[in-house]
Amino acid sequence: MNYEYMRQPTYTGHRTFLKLPTSCVGAPDVTIVGVPFDLGTTNRPGARFGPSGLRDVSTLLSQRTNAHFRLNPADALTMIDAGDFEVANSQLDQTLGLIEEQAGKIPGHLVALGGDHTITLPLLRALMRRTGQCLSLVHFDAHVDTWKDNFGTPVGHGTPFHLAAQERLIDPRKSVQIGIRSPCANEIMDYTRNELGFTIITAREIHRIGDLDGVIRRIHAVVGDNPAYLTFDIDCIDPAQAPGTGTPEIGGLFTWQAQYLLDHLADLDWRGMDLVEVAPAYDHAQITALAGAAFVWSYLCGLASRKS
Numbered sequence: 001m002n003y004e005y006m007r008q009p010t011y012t013g014h015r016t017f018l019k020l021p022t023s024c025v026g027a028p029d030v031t032i033v034g035v036p037f038d039l040g041t042t043n044r045p046g047a048r049f050g051p052s053g054l055r056d057v058s059t060l061l062s063q064r065t066n067a068h069f070r071l072n073p074a075d076a077l078t079m080i081d082a083g084d085f086e087v088a089n090s091q092l093d094q095t096l097g098l099i100e101e102q103a104g105k106i107p108g109h110l111v112a113l114g115g116d117h118t119i120t121l122p123l124l125r126a127l128m129r130r131t132g133q134c135l136s137l138v139h140f141d142a143h144v145d146t147w148k149d150n151f152g153t154p155v156g157h158g159t160p161f162h163l164a165a166q167e168r169l170i171d172p173r174k175s176v177q178i179g180i181r182s183p184c185a186n187e188i189m190d191y192t193r194n195e196l197g198f199t200i201i202t203a204r205e206i207h208r209i210g211d212l213d214g215v216i217r218r219i220h221a222v223v224g225d226n227p228a229y230l231t232f233d234i235d236c237i238d239p240a241q242a243p244g245t246g247t248p249e250i251g252g253l254f255t256w257q258a259q260y261l262l263d264h265l266a267d268l269d270w271r272g273m274d275l276v277e278v279a280p281a282y283d284h285a286q287i288t289a290l291a292g293a294a295f296v297w298s299y300l301c302g303l304a305s306r307k308s
């Protein structure tokens with residue numbers, strides 16, 4: 001009988017992500033950080049509480065073996081939860097600088113818990129500075145996030161991938177957006193698809209065709225062996241299954257669909273990940289946070305499967 005397991009059930013202890021330690025000897029394989037920032041939101045605020053919401057519910061997964069990968073990632077990877085990045089309260093530009101600076105100091109693989117989608121821009125800037133590689137973006141979202149302005153300001157959660165493309169942090173021609181369905185001006189869709197060159201797989205296409213293996217093949221064909229970054233906006237998921245977010249859109253993916261896609265993208269050359277836009281104040285029974293934590297967990301299991 002495993003008495004330690006019985007005495008430290010999932011609902012006890014410190015609320016780090018997956019109950020991970022906060023430090024380790026030597027460099028970890030993966031560092032989890034929280035980025036409690038939501039000044040880039042255009043509708044409901046509240047994603048600054050995403051890191052704590054994700055950590056709280058993630059403890060459920062802390063002692064589990066993943067049914068697809070047949071492993072517990074903590075057995076194969078040295079992982080820590082290093083806490084939250086510092087932010088400059090109410091200062092958008094200053095906080096973006098702080099995020100980039102702090103991300104640049106983290107060795108190995110960084111997994112960020114947002115925060116709104118603005119945070120991906122400084123995370124990509126830090127990766128470019130560290131590795132010099134133009135990354136493929138694998139982007140789950142209801143929105144393209146390539147608007148050229150954020151309701152009148154240049155930077156926000158609607159503009160990160162317009163800016164990342166302009167700064168050549170990502171190669172849109174080797175990048176994919178999955179689950180797109182929000183209201184969006186034709187000129188922005190045309191700019192994203194034709195000018196920038198993103199492959200867009202809309203939620204409507206996925207529902208109509210229903211062929212997730214075909215979606216996986218398309219993603220592999222676009223990304224190939226280019227180094228890749230996963231950015232997962234929880235509003236990719238239908239609001240029936242993920243209501244706790246700032247800008248919900250009907251007709252989204254269900255959690256099983258996103259989970260199936262992530263299970264079968266583990267062989268991409270991942271360089272980092274973020275999970276953004278969980279806003280616990282609009283959540284019910286932690287279902288949104290649980291979906292988000294489980295997607296991060298799937299990603300970590302995928303990394304572990306390549307190492308073990």
Ligand SMILES: [Mn+2]
Binds near residue numbers: 117141142
């Ligand atoms: Mn987004």
